Amino acid sequence: xxxxxxxxxxxxxxxxxxxxxxxxxxxxxxxxxxxxxxxxxxxxxxxxxxxxxxxxxxxxxxxxxxxxxxxxxxxxxxxxxxxxxxxxxxxxxxxxxxxxxxxxxxxxxxxxxxxxxxxxxxxxxxxxxxxxxxxxxx
Amino acid sequence: xxxxxxxxxxxxxxxxxxxxxxxxxxxxxxxxxxxxxxxxxxxxxxxxxxxxxxxxxxxxxxxxxxxxxxxxxxxxxxxxxxxxxxxxxxxxxxxxxxxxxxxxxxxxxxxxxxxxxxxxxxxxxx
Numbered sequence: 001x002x003x004x005x006x007x008x009x010x011x012x013x014x015x016x017x018x019x020x021x022x023x024x025x026x027x028x029x030x031x032x033x034x035x036x037x038x039x040x041x042x043x044x045x046x047x048x049x050x051x052x053x054x055x056x057x058x059x060x061x062x063x064x065x066x067x068x069x070x071x072x073x074x075x076x077x078x079x080x081x082x083x084x085x086x087x088x089x090x091x092x093x094x095x096x097x098x099x100x101x102x103x104x105x106x107x108x109x110x111x112x113x114x115x116x117x118x119x120x121x122x123x124x125x126x127x128x129x130x131x132x133x134x135x136x137x138x
Numbered sequence: 139x140x141x142x143x144x145x146x147x148x149x150x151x152x153x154x155x156x157x158x159x160x161x162x163x164x165x166x167x168x169x170x171x172x173x174x175x176x177x178x179x180x181x182x183x184x185x186x187x188x189x190x191x192x193x194x195x196x197x198x199x200x201x202x203x204x205x206x207x208x209x210x211x212x213x214x215x216x217x218x219x220x221x222x223x224x225x226x227x228x229x230x231x232x233x234x235x236x237x238x239x240x241x242x243x244x245x246x247x248x249x250x251x252x253x254x255x256x257x258x259x260x261x262x263x264x
Contacts (some may be wrong), residue, residue, distance in 0.1 A: 036181060054236045061227065068219075072143055075204040088196060094220065095227040098190050105182025128160045 002135035007070035008063050010134035015062010016055070018126035023054040025118035035111045065091055066130060073136045081131040088127025092120055139261045143192055144217060149257035150191010157250035158183045164246070194220060194260060202255035202264045213259015221251045227231065 005009045012028045030037050030044045043054060069076075069087050078086045096119040100112040139145045142172050158180055165176065198205075198216055225247040232244070 005174075020180070038232060038237050042235075043238050049235075053231070057230055057234060061230070064222075072201050072204045075201045077200065091223065094197070094223045095194075098186065098224050099228045102182060105178065105186060107178075117186065129161045 002131075002133065005134045005135050005137070007061075007080045007134055008096065009066075010130055011066015011069065012024045012059055013133060014066065015060070016131035017129050018122045019058020019061065021122045023051050024052055025121065026050050027115055029111075029114060029118060033102070033114060035114060036108065037053070040074040043090050046104060053106075057105045062126065065126070066134070069134065081128060084131025084134070085124055085127035087130070088123035088125075089120070091126075092123040096120075096123070111121045140263060142195040142262055143221060144195075144263035145197065145258055146192045146195015146198065147188065148191075149195065149254050150188045153191065153250045153254035154184045155186030157247070160249055161246060163233065165196050172232060180249020187254075191254065194254065198258055198262065202262075210256055210259045213257070213262075215254040215255070216258065217251045217253075217257045220255070221248050225251070 023041050026037060027047060027050060030050065031047075037050070069084065074089070074134050076087050090104075096116065100116045104112040161183065162176070164181065205212050205216050205219075224245045228244045
C-alpha cells in the first residue's frame with residue numbers, strides 16, 4: 001500500500017524508523033562489541049549522545065534520500081518494494097560503503113565489517129518503509 | 139565511450155591521482171595533520187577512488203537518463219551529488235560527534251569527485 005505523495009515526509013518517517021535500527025546497532029557496536037564509533041581514537045559517545053546523533057542524522061538524511069528517491073525513481077531497477085530496497089542499497093554503497101572502505105584502509109578493518117553489516121540492515125529498513133509509504137507520480 | 143566500467147575506471151584513476159596529489163601537497167605544507175603513515179593514506183586513497191570509480195560509473199549509467207544536463211554538465215551534477223551523499227554524509231556524522239578534525243579531512247574530497255564527474259561526463263555517452 002502506497003499512501004503518500006510527499007517524498008520528504010515519506011523519507012522523514014522512513015529515516016526515523018531506520019535511525020532506531022541505527023541507534024540499537026550502534027549501541028551493540030559500542031557497548032557489547034566494544035568497538036570505536038567514529039573510527040578515530042576519540043572517546044565513544046554516551047548512549048544519550050548516540051540516540052541524539054542517530055535520530056537527528058537519520059531524520060535529516062532520510063528527508064534528503066526521500067527527495068532523491070522521487071527524482072531518480074524511474075531509473076532505479078526493480079518494481080514496488082524491491083525498487084525502494086534497491087535504492088536503500090545504492091545509498092548504502094555510496095554513503096557507507098565508500099567511507100567504510102577508507103576506514104578499513106586506515107586500519108579499522110573489523111569495525112568496518114561490523115558497521116557495514118549493521119548499516120545494511122538500517123538501509124534495508126529505510127528502503128522497505130519508503131517503498132511502503134511513497135506513492136510516485138504517474 | 140559506451141562502457142561505464144571502463145569510463146568509471148579511467149575517471150577513477152585520474153581523480154584519485156588528483157586527490158592524492160592535493161592531499162600529499164597539503165600534508166607537506168602543514169595544512170593537514172594526521173597520525174596515519176603517509177604511504178598507507180596514499181595507497182588507501184588510490185585504491186578506494188579507483189574501485190569506487192568503477193562502482194560510481196555503473197551507477198551513473200543506471201541513473202543517466204534522470205540526471206539533469208548533458209555531457210560535462212551532467213557529469214558535474216553527478217559529481218556534486220556524490221559529494222553530498224558520500225563526503226557531506228561522513229562530515230555530518232563527524233560534526234555531530236564533535237570530531238571536527240576528522241570531518242574536515244572529508245571536505246577536500248570535493249576536488250576528487252568534481253574531477254571524477256567532469257571526466258566521466260566527458261568520457262561516457264549512453
